[in-house]
Amino acid sequence: MNEPTSRALLERLIGFATVSRDSNLELIEFIREYLAGFGVDSELFHNAEGTKANLFATIGPKDRGGVVLSGHTDVVPVDGQAWTVAPFQLSERDGRLYGRGTADMKGFIACVLAAVPSLVQRPLQVPVHLAFSYDEEVGCLGVRSMLAELEKRPHKPTLCLIGEPTELKPVLGHKGKLAMRCEVHGAACHSAYAPYGVNAIEYAARLIGHLGDIGARLAQPEHHDARFDPPFSTVQTGVIKGGRALNIVPAECEFDFEVRALPGFDAQRVADELQRYAAEQLLPKMQTVSAASDIRLQPLSAYPGLATPPDSEAARLLARLCGSNDFGTVAFGTEGGLFEGAGIPTVVCGPGSMDQGHKPDEFVSLEQLRGCDALLQRLADYLCEPG
Secondary structure, eight states: OOOOOHHHHHHHHHTSOOBTTSOOHHHHHHHHHHHHTTTOOEEEEEOTTSSOEEEEEEESOSSSOOEEEEEEOOBOOOTTOOOSSOTTSOEEETTEEESTTIIIIIHHHHHHHHHHHHHHHSOOSSOEEEEEESOOTTTSOTHHHHHHHHTTSSSOOSEEEEOOOBTTOOEEEEOEEEEEEEEEEOBOEEGGGGGGSBOHHHHHHHHHHHHHHHHHHHTSGGGOOTTSSSSSOEEEEEEEEEOSOTTEEOSEEEEEEEEEEOTTOOTHHHHHHHHHHIIIIIHHHHHHHOTTOEEEEEEEEEEOOEEOOTTSHHHHHHHHHHTOOOOEEESSOOTHHHHHHTTOOEEEOOSSBTTTTTSTTOEEEHHHHHHHHHHHHHHHHHHTSOO
8 A cells, every 4th residue: 555645644634624523524534535545444433423533543562551653533614714726625835735634633643644654664562552533623522432441441541642732842731611501581661760670781780890800910920831832721702692672671592611721720610600699699680680591501511721841751752753841721621631531641742833724725834744753753762663
């Protein structure tokens, strides 16, 4: 079988429009068949509907832990973005490869697949595991079923490298995230009699204002961690809807908010405080007018932060692979905290920059792909060393 380059493989991967709302099965089947061509078996972990799947494969000895190379197969939508190139067809210009997912993060997956022919021929003393997941972009959802299975196995991986775009710089940490929806149920009436209704939008505004107060407290210097940018946990409201007409007091309003939490800070504390504020300060007034009034919070998604110690074995290996122990953090989230929670120490390093991710004309440079190819070669050399 021919051994395609990371660029050629990236071209194939970009051709699969694996937006999170859609299936990733065609891409997964491509990878499964590609690995099978080199004698590598794959396991698939499907979602409940059978429309998406994680893929897990092992190269090397199966009686010991090993290193996981983790990446997500889904990408964010291109709707409403002003692309100058076809987003799901690879384009090259001035040493850059354009297409949705080139940076976030099919570039890394392409490099991993390009390394497979060499890996299967090397005398690996420690195995390499490939873990490609779905629905990372909507809350790191897919990887959870795969991790649940790995935790049951007698030889759990001993380290995970997540190839999110860091410009191949070594990263040991990121914030966690909690996304919530708040539903405010009031009572409608004609706007000429506004005091006889319960204005759900106005009460939602008070709740949003309280979230702003919580965010301001979290931004105080005593809560800072200088390793992160911004150096504090943040709270923001991103979506709101409510009301039907200006002359109707709105009975319904809902808004979505998120907490980006420093490692060690429990984001649920923000939601709990908002619920107490609602119960103690707002609901009594609302229910005086209409007993059916209510304020409800429901979780949308959540994942933990990551803070791998710089003196850990995982950090030392990452420094060796990158040629640098100038460890950093990233503002975006990954499945790293979930791997860490499963007892698998985790680091982050991959080609490209998130400055290009989620934008029109997303790209990764050929130089970054070559750098990732070289990093994976160094990893293979390490895994071939006698124990």
